[in-house]
Amino acid sequence: MTKAPIPLVVRRIIEAPRERLFSAFTNSETLTCWFTPSPDISVEALEYEFAPGGRFHLRYEMPDGRKPCVAGVFKEIEPSRLIVMTWEWQAPDPLENVPMVVTFRFLNAGIGTEVVVVHEGIPSDQACTIHAEGWEGTLTILGNFIHREIEQ
Numbered sequence: 001m002t003k004a005p006i007p008l009v010v011r012r013i014i015e016a017p018r019e020r021l022f023s024a025f026t027n028s029e030t031l032t033c034w035f036t037p038s039p040d041i042s043v044e045a046l047e048y049e050f051a052p053g054g055r056f057h058l059r060y061e062m063p064d065g066r067k068p069c070v071a072g073v074f075k076e077i078e079p080s081r082l083i084v085m086t087w088e089w090q091a092p093d094p095l096e097n098v099p100m101v102v103t104f105r106f107l108n109a110g111i112g113t114e115v116v117v118v119h120e121g122i123p124s125d126q127a128c129t130i131h132a133e134g135w136e137g138t139l140t141i142l143g144n145f146i147h148r149e150i151e152q
Contacts, residue, residue, distance in 0.1 A: 005122055006123075006124075006128045008119040008120075008122055008131055008132055010116075010132060010136055011115070012136075013109045013110075013112050014146060015111055016113060016143075016146045018106040020146060020149070024142060025050060026050050027050065034138075034141045034144075035141075035142075036138065036141060037133065037135070037137035037141075041061065041062055046058065046059055046069070047071075049074075051077065052074055052077050053073065055071065055074075056072055056073075057069065057070075058071070068089060068093050070090065072085050073086045082103070082104070082106070084101065085101070085103075086100070086102075087121075088100065094127075095123065095127060100119060100121035101119075101120045101121060102117065102118070103116075103118040104116070115139060115142070117135045117138075
């Protein structure tokens with residue numbers, strides 16, 4: 001266990017405009033198509049109010065039958081630029097009630113957009129590794145989702 005919470009940074013360039021990537025967050029129907037670390041993990045939006053001060057509550061269904069939930073509040077939203085949200089896993093997750101913050105930044109990057117995820121407050125090296133893998137997978141699925149949308 002580390003002494004101080006670990007800030008995790010994950011970056012990915014996706015060949016799509018910032019506006020299109022940002023719009024993937026704006027409603028629960030779209031979000032639940034891609035906001036998962038793996039294609040074999042589904043996500044359900046129990047509550048989703050995409051606005052500053054709005055709450056979200058997501059439930060994931062794991063292949064082994066577990067259904068972990070995460071909830072939080074959107075602290076800051078700047079269209080096509082920034083999303084800042086609190087992030088708390090709920091019981092019986094080992095990280096239940098550990099307050100964390102996740103920030104998404106959307107930066108111009110040549111022919112696409114660099115999506116930067118900063119996850120703050122992770123309490124251990126092991127949890128940091130798990131979340132890094134999760135965000136890497138989520139960004140891969142986001143990129144695939146956006147590319148399918150563009151092709152349609």
